[in-house]
Amino acid sequence: MTKQVTLSIDGKVVSVPEGTLIVNAAKKAGIDIPVFCYHPKMEPVGMCRMCLVEIGRPLIDRATGELVREADGSPKIQFSPKLETACTTPVSEGMVVLGASEKAKAGREDILEFLLTSHPLDCPVCDKGGECPLQNLTMGFGPGQSRYLYDEKMHLAKQVPLGELIFLDRERCIQCGRCVRFQSEIVGDNVIGFYQRGRALEIISYSEPGFDSFFSGNTTDICPVGALTTTDFRFGARPWELNAAASICSHCPVGCNITINVRREAVSDGKWVVKRIMPRQNEAVNEIWICDKGRFAHHYTASPERLSTPLVRKDGKLIEAGWDEALDLAAGRFRDAGNDLLTLASGRLSNEDLFNLYHLTSSIGGKAILYSHMGGGDLTAQVGVGMGTNFADMGRETAIIIIASDLEEEAPIWYLRVKLAAQRGAQLIVINPRQTKLDRYAHRVLRYAYGKESAIILAMINAISAKKLAQTENMGKYVRNADIKQTARMIAEAENTVVLFGSEGLGLEGSQSLAQACANLLLVTGHIERANNGLIGVWPRANDQGAWDVGFRPAADLKKAMQSAKALYIAAADPAGDFPDLAETADFMVVQDLFLTATARLADVVFPAQSFTERQGSFTSGERRVQRFYPAVPSLDDCLPDFTISARVAKRMGIDQEEIHAGKVMDRIAASYPHYREISYTKLSQVNEQWPIVGRNDLYYGGTTYENSQGLGMQLLPGLQPALSELPPYDVGMPEGKLWAVPINRLYDRGQTMLPSKLLHQRIPHPYIVINSDEAEKLGIIEGDTVEMILEGVSSLVTANLDNGVPQGILLVPRSMGIPIAAPTSVTVKNVDKLLA
Amino acid sequence: MWIDSENDMLTEKYSEEILKILAKYPADQKRSAVMALLFLAQRETGYVTRPVMGEIAEITGTLITDVASIVGFYSLFYDEPGGKYRIQVCTDVSCAMRGAEAFVEELCENLGIGVGETTEDGLVTVEKVMCLAGCDKAPLFQVQTGEGLEYHENQTVEKTLDLIHRWRRNR
């Protein structure tokens, strides 16, 4: 344990760990020392000088080394003649800090006066007005009047786009450097910086596109003035007009805690509208950050394209119908189909939705299929991370393995936290077939050929384990590789190990095999059932883990499964849109979705579902933390929550399901699944104090991130240990001489939840492929050419990007980009530009 | 995302010098070379263009915004073209007490430009700068050209105009 140090701050005696900075000690004691440049997530820089305090230290007699005492026996305190910065000074034993003395207050007032000399007084039209640290502190400590002559003020540009997402108001900037430091210290992308010097300092971005970072929005939260604002929210509303609802981001498996800010407004015909998404603190999940997709890609929930009433096919056409009619029809046909009912649902749905769907389907012997290309969810449930796992606690003693995943693109906040853990000393091992950004922070980078991902892990196991697992001939070179052996030893010796596996270049079979290999590695090295140990899936959707947990499984051959079903019940999935060859339907198809998707257009019945902003529910994150979300806006017209819809269908089939209270569905889940036995809505909504303290009335400390008062969620216990599996290593035969398309995952894709957010369009690429430069030369393709790619009989026109990092014979093809790719496939490409010319 | 390999103007021309510059610093501290590379880049045109900043970022393993920040902070780097010869006259305290300000005014008057401006033929820009460490030899100026920097001390307006004439002739 670190030593405790006792000191007094404004008369209050506090004990804090040695090394604590005075600002933080004060904060813990409930005393506010105002700051601008200091931020508890970043290194102190002592630039703004706002936190000046008087500091006294016990006087020590030089000769004797003893404390000098006053007449009454108390230690004599010697105050330094200068004010000192509380944000850079660590506490020491017996220190006396005066933050509220006349001298300290005068110092603070001086600094505020300096800051205000250059600051415009445009609070009435400033987006930060109402939640602005500078405004608040000026009211609290500032001088009443300016002694600066107004006409000597600097007038600077007020609408400088740093990129299309973030705007800078140069006049308002107080040069605290928080944004620049966030980007360099926390994110590791110096895409914004200071330009000029002295009073002329300004923030710039030279990247292409401007402010090229997935995390840019966070700078607007920590900016202590209204200098940085988002295009999405600026001029949109005043903070005090907004209501707030706690929610969970639905875009990726991290499960960032968010707050949805809404208001009712005349311009939207008096409707409640989502005005912005803000991060909500959960130190075990997203700390106080969210990525830009989470922040900006919410517009799909309010898209005018949303379905608002049930539809039923009549005379070949889908026409509006009443709920009863639609439900009756669906229930009847499902009952008839019996065990030929196939339910296809995705991890976009909540646990409650998935449970009811699964329960309905299994009650009549039907099949519940997870719409996903990624396997291994059964294994993450078995050897998943132990309770109390938290990337923020990982340091030297922990090995973190990333395999088959471009983590920045697939789970940005994990990327951030893994990067920070690596910088704190965690042994980061990145194993990918090509270079990714995380390589920069890795202690070890291993490469393998696409198709050999589980081979490399098995080679590691065989390097350290007495029990040798099956090897294939192909593995030979990995088995003999010294780097791999050393890495295996590193893992075996690490106190903790977590493995994050993804689906880069992998379909279902490959990812399932990889998950098995990783699970085996964790088992043979004993890295299970403890905090900061275990397996994490980098899933394509927010609640894939929950879907696995309630019993959904992906299908090895989805086409065949769909063809053999008599009735299809498809929720939150668009197979026909993603894969034209899945457009063939069963006799009867029900689609439940937010939009009239390509699949919905083929359906016999369409149910309009509520978006996550309109209802309650829970998601299980990749770290197997169950977290609740709450309704933020009223339901759109006739829409219902997914679990209610299926409960109503079920009811008509004589199956009992909870249809009203999501919490009661969770009670049923808890009763049915041992892992969930401890979970209840009450427990999910519990909070305990987190550090750093954010929110409340002192926004200058942590920024405008919301305090968490609605629940930190609960991590699930891992299940039973699986035996080591003798599963032969997956090895896609990718014979040379052919071109192979392998799927990769991107954050900004052309998915349904992305496209309606127009402001992100500049960041979404056109459908493209990446090809090795030499390979391209052979094919006569140059950078930017349009090429025709024929993949499983389907032709797509795509832009060619050249990159030497891609292996020969491989084409990288992003998923969810309008190109039908689920697993590695052989392709042919033709240069269309050439043909046209 | 994919590195743009088109920008290698500097590397093409000065590969040897670049290696020499990089060799001064530890292998994992390439960023230290940014300033030296910017001086190299200014040899061409007297200022730094955006593509060159991008190239320097690549050479030094930084990002273009890092390089732009350096250009912005240091007063000897320019991101806009000026005259071929930048005459930078010290008009700081000591020099000002020895007639430097009058010298600049008179010089500019003779050249028909204001302080900070460039002559019509694009040859000369005259600027006032801070102390150049030549306070005992005022009036003095430095000339910044693509080639480097050169001091001219104990100046008179005539001497300076002579110098400018010589530049004109040698063009």
Add this chain to the structure above:
Amino acid sequence: MSPYLLLRHRDIPDIDKLEVYCQQGGFIGFKKAVVSMQPEQVTEVVKASGLRGRGGAGFPTGLKWAFMDNNAWPHYVTANADESEPGTFKDREIMEYNPFQFLEGVAIASYAVGANVAYIYLRGEFWQIARQLDWRIAEMKEAGYLGEKIFGTDYALEIYTHLGAGAYICGEETALLESIEGKLGQPRLRPPFPPVYGLYGKPTVVNNVETLTNLPLILERGAEWFRSYGTEKSPGVKIFSLSGCVNRPGNYELPLGTPFRQLIYEHGGGIRDGHAIKAIMPAGASSALIIADEKALDTPMDYENVPSLGAQLGSASVIVIDDSISIDWLIKKTVHFFCHESCGKCTPCREGTFWMKHLTERIHAGQAAWEDVQLLYDVASQMKTKCLCALGEFSIEAVMTGIDRFKDDFIERVGTEQTNIRIDANSKE
């Protein structure tokens, strides 16, 4: 023997040539150190000599070296050749004309602290000097004074030049290190100080050019010899850069403790154009203004006596101001400099220098009232002790002492003094 210790080129022609420098005893000190002394012994000799830093702060050089953290390696030495303080032009003369003595000093310091790489940080304007130094470094290497196996021992050293690019703040030691690292020249928080956390986070000594140039002779001739110059607390000689309203401005190498009068009248030839001396800035633009009365003129120029005049010796850049100059003009110039050079990192300096610039300009233009003088004083005192580095603190020296000590100049400029407004050091409503 040359009467000069540092500006030896003034009577030894061609000392900037390697063979001449060697004939004049060059590299004896370095050789002695490397061949026959432990690094700590070198530090001890420098401690014993009482040499204090010539870059401004006057910190004992040997003591600074002794702070080097021996638990972290490698160590670096950086020579501070930024020389950008208005009124200072001594390091330049050394590097241009007596370069080997300086380079030998760098080498000695490097040996003493166990550095195998040293950087010379020159202001960008010294481009030519850097080129010349590069050639001379190459010559030294050729001759075996640098590189591997120096004097046949295991000691290896490389010296490199690094050019700044026009930023006074880079003379501040931590900003200098940031600048070598290829970053904005903004000062770091201290502590930790460079001997613990310096270049690339490694222990680093930063010494001024003149400081380093003293070393070869100290090593060659001994600490006692060095102490025969100057005073008890300020041993040695100092180069005084004399500028402003004197007849013979220039560098003068004199023992520390020489009175102002001797420098200004004997060496500098007195005040030009028959004017009378009015004020002295002993440490360049960063300096407080001293009223140039008889007492001041008789004050010895050393680290202990100048403070009695309410100023510091600093880099000993003596700017002489005569009675033709109004102090309100003078502070307008100094404030302009600091406003231009403020790095912008900390609030009081960034905003305060900008505000003072407006005020001094308006006051000098006669567009101000006494209230503005008062305000100027307040702004300056409001900055005092609050800045992150010394630049901000320097910027108020001339302003506050100017108003305190030369009030009449301001009254003349703005009209009447409103006596109901006070001026005192802590004034603030």
